[in-house]
Amino acid sequence: MKQIYTLLLLVFASVASYAQEVDSLKLEIQRIENSLQYQTGVISLKDGLATITVPKGFKFLDGEQAEYVLTDxxxxxxxxxxxxxxxxxxxxxxxxxSWVFNVEFDEIGYVKDDDANEIDYADLLxxxxxxxxxxxAARKAxxxxxxxxxxxxxxxxxxxxQKILHWAxxxxxxxADEHTLNxxxxxxxxxxxxxxxAIAGMNNLPEVQQSIATVTGNVAFESGHSYFxxxxxxxxxxxWTIGGLVAGKMLAKVGFFALLLKFWKVIALAVVAAGSAVMKFLKRRKEATPAEEVPVS
Known part of the structure; x- marks a missing residue:
């Protein structure tokens, strides 16, 4: 019976160690979130090129912080x-x-929309x-x-x-088991x-779709910069044409897992160390002589 208690203590110790590291991860996530400076109201984009009025239900991160989120x-x-x-x-x-709308300006010139009604989107896909x-191959490299x-x-x-194009x-x-929504x-x-x-998971699709009209209704070019x-x-x-715009880059939201990499070695070592102790204990149990075995009542 003493040996069983020892085994249980080893298991509980591994669980406690893992839980402690998970708590550390939660604290780090909270620290990062608290460091971000969100804005609301009317935001000027790219030195007066356009404005975005932060819609109700949203908050805004400036370009520097957005780059930090996207890359780091x-x-x-x-x-x-x-x-x-x-x-x-x-x-x-x-x-x-979570999911976000990342905002950029692509200075490619005036996009003619003559082809908009002629595109076969099945072929394009x-x-x-x-x-x-x-x-x-290049991505892997x-x-x-x-x-x-x-x-x-x-x-x-x-x-x-409105001169607005959207697709997903x-x-x-x-x-990854979960697919990403762009x-x-x-x-x-x-x-x-x-x-x-919108960088999101497929489970966010209904939320994103519901917000399209609200978001696009709060973004506008300043006078002198509009399509007209x-x-x-x-x-x-x-x-570029309308069809050409549809074939663009793709972004991922892997935030939790990217941050987890900072801690995975600590967590893995804790689990492996505890697991090793358990395996050694079981091995000793297997090699024990019949006289040392605990009889079954």
């Missing part, structure tokens, strides 16, 4: 292009169920899936997980009156497009 916390390649990030007010950026697979484009989570839609991709990163919004302007990418201010005499026309 979520493990995406560093670009330095984020103008900021809209975060649902009920979530922190490292919450398991097939092409994008093939290209994604071909690019995986740079230390990033391969990507599989599963399909449309929301078929591309273009609002010709369902993506699988590496061997919900893409493009607001066409005079010299390029405002980019609003285009001057063919001085402004450049983009090489």
């Amino acid at each position: 916390l979520w493990g995406n390649p560093k670009t330095g292009t984020s103008l900021g990030m809209l975060v649902p007010e009920q979530y922190g950026v490292l919450d398991s169920n 097939n092409t994008m899936q093939e290209e994604t697979l071909e690019e995986n 740079e230390g990033y997980e391969p990507i599989q484009l599963i399909g449309w989570a929301s078929t591309p839609y273009y609002d010709a009156d 991709k369902e993506i699988k990163f590496g061997e 919900y893409n919004v493009r607001v066409l302007g005079r010299k390029g497009v405002l980019v609003l990418n 201010d285009f001057d063919p005499k001085v402004d450049e026309v983009a090489a």
Whole structure:
């Protein structure tokens, strides 16, 4: 019976050690969240290019903090292009169920929308899936997980009156069980497009879809920068078309797991050490002589 108690103590010790490390992880997540400076109200983007009025139910991180979240916390390649990030007010950026709209401006010129009604999005999807697979070798070489484009989570839609394009991709990163949602919004302007990418899990799709109208209704180019201010005499026309905008980069939200990497060795060592002690105990039990065995009553 004493030996059984010893075994139980070893198991409890391993569980306690693991629980302590999990608590440390929770404290680190809370520390990171507390360090972020969220904003509300009217936000000026890129020196007066556009404004975003933070919608009810959201909070805003500026470009520097958004880059920190995207690269240091979520493990995406560093670009330095984020103008900021809209975060649902009920979530922190490292919450398991969180999602965000990342805001950028792509200065590609004036995008003609003549092709908007002529695009076969099924064919475009097939092409994008093939290209994604071909690019995986380069991603692996740079230390990033391969990507599989599963399909449309929301078929591309273009609002010709508002000059707003949006669509959604369902993506699988590496061997992840949960697929990633990239919900893409493009607001066409005079010299390029405002980019609003919702980076989320597939389980967030209903929330994201419900917020599209609210978010796009609170983003606007300043006077002189809108699509309708285009001057063919001085402004450049983009090489991109509506169809070309749909085939873009993909981002991942892997925040909890990226942060977990900082602690995994400590947690693993604690579990392995305890497990090793348990195995040694069981081995001793197996090699014990019959006289040392505890009789079964």
